[in-house]
Amino acid sequence: MLPDDVRLISVDDHVIEHERVWVDRLPARFREVGPRVVELDGGVQAWSFEDQVIPSIGLNAVAGKDPKDFGLDPLRFDEMRPGCYDVAERVKDMDLDGVHVQLNFPSFPGFAGSTFLGATDKDLATACVVAWNDFMLDEWCAHTPDRFIPMVMVPLWDVDAAVAEVQRTAAKGARAITFSEAPHRVGLPSFHSGHWDPLLAAAQDAEMPLCLHFGSGGVPDVAPDADFAVTIALFATNSHFACVDLLLSDVFHTFPRLRVALQEGGIGWMPYALERVDYVWERHRWYLGIDPDARPSDLFREHVYGCFISDTAGLEARHRIGVDNIMFESDYPHSDCNFPVARTRFAEELKDVPDDEARRIAEDNARRLFRFPR
Amino acid sequence: MLPDDVRLISVDDHVIEHERVWVDRLPARFREVGPRVVELDGGVQAWSFEDQVIPSIGLNAVAGKDPKDFGLDPLRFDEMRPGCYDVAERVKDMDLDGVHVQLNFPSFPGFAGSTFLGATDKDLATACVVAWNDFMLDEWCAHTPDRFIPMVMVPLWDVDAAVAEVQRTAAKGARAITFSEAPHRVGLPSFHSGHWDPLLAAAQDAEMPLCLHFGSGGVPDVAPDADFAVTIALFATNSHFACVDLLLSDVFHTFPRLRVALQEGGIGWMPYALERVDYVWERHRWYLGIDPDARPSDLFREHVYGCFISDTAGLEARHRIGVDNIMFESDYPHSDCNFPVARTRFAEELKDVPDDEARRIAEDNARRLFRFPR
Numbered sequence: 001m002l003p004d005d006v007r008l009i010s011v012d013d014h015v016i017e018h019e020r021v022w023v024d025r026l027p028a029r030f031r032e033v034g035p036r037v038v039e040l041d042g043g044v045q046a047w048s049f050e051d052q053v054i055p056s057i058g059l060n061a062v063a064g065k066d067p068k069d070f071g072l073d074p075l076r077f078d079e080m081r082p083g084c085y086d087v088a089e090r091v092k093d094m095d096l097d098g099v100h101v102q103l104n105f106p107s108f109p110g111f112a113g114s115t116f117l118g119a120t121d122k123d124l125a126t127a128c129v130v131a132w133n134d135f136m137l138d139e140w141c142a143h144t145p146d147r148f149i150p151m152v153m154v155p156l157w158d159v160d161a162a163v164a165e166v167q168r169t170a171a172k173g174a175r176a177i178t179f180s181e182a183p184h185r186v187g188l189p190s191f192h193s194g195h196w197d198p199l200l201a202a203a204q205d206a207e208m209p210l211c212l213h214f215g216s217g218g219v220p221d222v223a224p225d226a227d228f229a230v231t232i233a234l235f236a237t238n239s240h241f242a243c244v245d246l247l248l249s250d251v252f253h254t255f256p257r258l259r260v261a262l263q264e265g266g267i268g269w270m271p272y273a274l275e276r277v278d279y280v281w282e283r284h285r286w287y288l289g290i291d292p293d294a295r296p297s298d299l300f301r302e303h304v305y306g307c308f309i310s311d312t313a314g315l316e317a318r319h320r321i322g323v324d325n326i327m328f329e330s331d332y333p334h335s336d337c338n339f340p341v342a343r344t345r346f347a348e349e350l351k352d353v354p355d356d357e358a359r360r361i362a363e364d365n366a367r368r369l370f371r372f373p374r
Numbered sequence: 375m376l377p378d379d380v381r382l383i384s385v386d387d388h389v390i391e392h393e394r395v396w397v398d399r400l401p402a403r404f405r406e407v408g409p410r411v412v413e414l415d416g417g418v419q420a421w422s423f424e425d426q427v428i429p430s431i432g433l434n435a436v437a438g439k440d441p442k443d444f445g446l447d448p449l450r451f452d453e454m455r456p457g458c459y460d461v462a463e464r465v466k467d468m469d470l471d472g473v474h475v476q477l478n479f480p481s482f483p484g485f486a487g488s489t490f491l492g493a494t495d496k497d498l499a500t501a502c503v504v505a506w507n508d509f510m511l512d513e514w515c516a517h518t519p520d521r522f523i524p525m526v527m528v529p530l531w532d533v534d535a536a537v538a539e540v541q542r543t544a545a546k547g548a549r550a551i552t553f554s555e556a557p558h559r560v561g562l563p564s565f566h567s568g569h570w571d572p573l574l575a576a577a578q579d580a581e582m583p584l585c586l587h588f589g590s591g592g593v594p595d596v597a598p599d600a601d602f603a604v605t606i607a608l609f610a611t612n613s614h615f616a617c618v619d620l621l622l623s624d625v626f627h628t629f630p631r632l633r634v635a636l637q638e639g640g641i642g643w644m645p646y647a648l649e650r651v652d653y654v655w656e657r658h659r660w661y662l663g664i665d666p667d668a669r670p671s672d673l674f675r676e677h678v679y680g681c682f683i684s685d686t687a688g689l690e691a692r693h694r695i696g697v698d699n700i701m702f703e704s705d706y707p708h709s710d711c712n713f714p715v716a717r718t719r720f721a722e723e724l725k726d727v728p729d730d731e732a733r734r735i736a737e738d739n740a741r742r743l744f745r746f747p748r
Contacts, residue, residue, distance in 0.1 A: 236646065248604050
């Protein structure tokens with residue numbers, strides 16, 4: 001059972017950036033080309049960035065909606081719950097939802113900042129990353145510091161600038177880095193390339209886990225005529241990919257104190273994935289060029305964390321995963337979230353789990369991983 | 375435990391085509407351009423087809439090798455165990471391995487015949503499909519009919535010709551069709567398109583399940599600098615994809631007696647996949663345009679079968695999958711196979727499973743699905 005005194009920590013939520021995030025922070029020369037909200041015909045609001053107009057102002061911001069109304073994303077801020085973009089309202093929604101702490105991913109920038117990877121002017125792009133990080137640290141998290149785990153993004157196109165941004169934000173209290181689950185799928189060097197070693201070293205030194213959200217390395221290659229529900233049901237295949245890709249790379253051999261969290265992919269596939277990666281490693285380790293004595297499932301328990309909203313298969317098999325590698329996510333305000341009954345639903349999910357294990361999953365593991373004290 | 379009188383049925387093995395498969399069967403005008411074995415410099419043998427030379431003569435034909443020698447595929451027939459390509463030797467290897475029945479996928483043609491999809495001359499390509507099917511039915515399976523489930527491929531580029539080939543081979547005793555797990559990934563219309571309806575109807579009428587082998591719809595999008603072991607460890611993500619894609623399509627609504635088997639992807643991910651697809655369907659079913667009362671996990675139990683070599687996570691959760699939806703695979707002669715101890719290893723795997731369930735998994739489910747009598 002979930003003990004009443006547990007302060008539930010969600011390690012996967014989403015902030016919808018309000019319209020002044022960049023306008024208030026970018027240097028004057030970038031104000032016109034940086035992200036700003038524009039009004040289109042028909043009362044639609046959109047983001048303008050460089051020469052693009054991107055109308056997904058509230059993509060998937062459906063918290064509080066009836067599922068029968070899903071499929072219609074809000075087109076204006078005033079169609080969303082204010083908790084999507086207003087931190088004071090967010091805290092009220094967290095109180096309603098029974099969630100004490102959230103860790104929020106970006107929306108307009110993409111889960112790991114890949115929108116800015118596509119920018120023509122990379123000085124502008126870097127300024128946009130810095131502005132979002134300052135928004136997250138100085139405005140959003142600073143509003144109620146014990147309720148938000150501060151996470152930052154990095155300029156993906158410049159590994160030295162990424163290292164500098166990790167160090168700058170670590171000094172301001174950042175506790176996590178959002179990064180791509182499959183950088184090679186967004187046109188960047190892979191985890192096998194060595195390219196990211198300076199960043200991984202900086203993350204390890206700063207004790208900031210990499211948070212790899214589903215979709216930060218592309219989406220499943222579904223048929224063009226398949227419904228979006230197919231993609232939503234397949235989030236796990238991306239996390240499964242990232243998990244195995246990292247376990248069979250030399251990343252955790254090179255960085256023994258680096259940790260990663262896999263967001264929005266659930267945990268129920270992990271028992272299979274770990275058994276399978278060990279099976280393959282047993283047979284193929286001789287020519288892989290990695291330590292043939294470091295079993296992938298052992299590396300997993302030291303380095304990889306998962307989280308879930310609803311996953312009784314994973315919970316039942318939690319000892320195959322590692323109780324200390326499992327956390328909770330609420331996914332506010334996306335379509336998977338159970339707002340305003342996240343805690344109630346999660347307590348039902350944990351009803352057959354011993355109290356001490358429920359406490360670790362619901363709170364302690366996240367506090368330890370993100371060095372986020374009570 | 376696995377009862378001693380169980381005749382173990384593997385639903386996933388591989389035939390390496392010997393050099394006369396097409397030479398002996400193609401019409402005279404196609405003999406020079408059809409698949410034939412040629413000798414290259416350095417003693418290497420290769421397949422010649424149209425204007426291509428394809429040297430993967432024994433790709434992954436490693437049965438009986440020490441894993442420390444993996445990574446070196448045989449380059450000539452005489453470097454392989456004869457059981458790879460000689461049916462009389464195959465039966466001897468099956469006896470050694472404790473496997474009573476096999477179902478064999480093609481090698482040179484690709485798991486579902488996609489090599490021929492790339493042919494310039496589609497009349498040649500269709501003749502190559504017909505020749506392989508006749509080889510499988512009249513030569514390989516006819517050698518010892520109670521030891522091989524006859525499976526055929528179809529001309530993927532012509533749905534009417536595919537229907538005709540299903541009907542022609544069904545009349546000759548074919549029991550299964552190898553097809554692509556993700557046709558849209560090999561440049562064909564998707565399962566959502568309606569394009570395949572005549573073929574699916576023919577398969578349903580002939581009571582021939584579709585066998586969707588890992589890799590018949592491309593391979594996971596791994597980094598170019600990742601080792602092939604990453605791909606091998608991720609076979610399941612393809613099967614997971616195909617399973618969810620089909621369950622959220624209208625295929626099983628339209629064809630209530632059609633069945634599919636997912637080969638080489640294991641089963642341990644299925645409990646998660648089913649729980650997740652139900653969760654997403656609960657929230658998104660209202661706009662999907664499919665029967666909102668047909669729960670995907672119920673469709674699964676009626677229509678989808680999995681198989682495994684070694685998968686204790688899946689076995690432990692077998693009641694979440696459905697004991698009647700699980701079968702055995704030996705994967706001879708690929709790198710996952712346990713030759714010559716397949717039955718011994720599988721019996722160890724089943725040691726905590728009640729005898730009646732072990733019997734269904736090891737033999738009865740495959741006999742029922744493929745209408746393959748004792």
